[in-house]
Amino acid sequence: MKKTLQTLATAAAVATAAPAQAGDGQFQLLVLAMPTKYHYEYIPVARESFEKLARLHSFDLTWVAQPWAFEGDLGKYAAVVLLNSSGEEFNEAQRAGLERYMKAGGNAVVVHRAIISKPGLWPWYEKLVGRSFVIHPMLQTATVTQVDASHPAAFGLPEHWIWSDEWYEFSNPHGVKINPVLAVDERSYDPTRIWPGQVAKGMGADHPVSWWHAYEKGRVFVTALGHNGDAYRDGRYLEHLWGGVWWAATGRGRLPGP
Template structure:
């Protein structure tokens, strides 16, 4: 009997050790599919978001494409579409995202994720984002104003914040209930500074650049900020991003209405 037991022990020692079960307070999927104008950011964003996960004690899975939408999303509290627009998802994958949100999942849409395909191509996703992208001028420095200091994505920011980015312009809200977190002061930059053959006029006094809302059973945080790769190495921006992610994943951080 001793010899078989010894052989069994040797076999067990040679087997790979399985990683321990996830111990974080919640699990997040980040989908960062590089595209024509947004690819350099990824080499900065991945280690910084992984560091964010370690700092705040949550589990993070990173995907360079939309393949996770072909699998089981139920283990995630939130999905971050990091410069990954809705039209990157195939038809079946779109249904998976809709089911995830209807089951109470959170979504964080960052920068390029706000630019979806032709109007009417995926109305559900258009309403999830909440506003339709129109155009943006060249990257410029501007003054960002905190409009909702009681939302976690604004906790680490001053009332007026100097930031450089592509200042996306949007049409009117596509759904009711959008809550603006940050806006940009158009008097602090030139909304018409754009490439030849294009025209941007700005949005006027009301120019939101980050907002949130409850949508179809889930929670959605949207930020238009995040074009320059250096943004993902900036402590204030990362705090802004985590505040929105924390709320999207848990619903915590704000008082109930």
């Protein structure tokens, strides 16, 4: 019984907001990382990396495992990060909270599986993401190319980058205009390599895997990269992710055009 109570207490502590720093940072960041059926192994690795980023770059980090925080006042956060944690998991109060936050000038970072939302379930969220998930082939190595070298999410990456991931395919049912940062070259992998009974066709030459856009009164940064938990140990991936987070939280860093 004692062991059971200790286990429950530990689980509760993990699910509770846990600030890495308190009060002295450049800005406050909320990260939601829910343990789900398809994504959970990445969580301790990602959390450790985010905490290191918070110490290195002097921002205040709050890490939560459930979206209860979205029912309260999010106004103190410069940005919220949905780390493999889709809005389709939110209840009505949590959805309303995220909508209020963005309409008041809040900013969002959407990472990998957080892109996925059941079509028609929450159209507002689909518009926030900017693209709707269709399907993905089996994980493969491919060439990622810079589309917008002026964005901080591309600063730490070469013009061409070899990366292994699930290459999500997207549709745009809401006609949202996005600004691509990175794209995948479909000539470098097989877009049709998928499990029996499923069909993936690829998206052709226009296949973004990271982008930004304005939504409501805030900034949104999206990356489809990050399926493998070991990505959060990879310096280039972390440079990409941190560049997107920094831009979303501050609006700074984008280089002027030619």
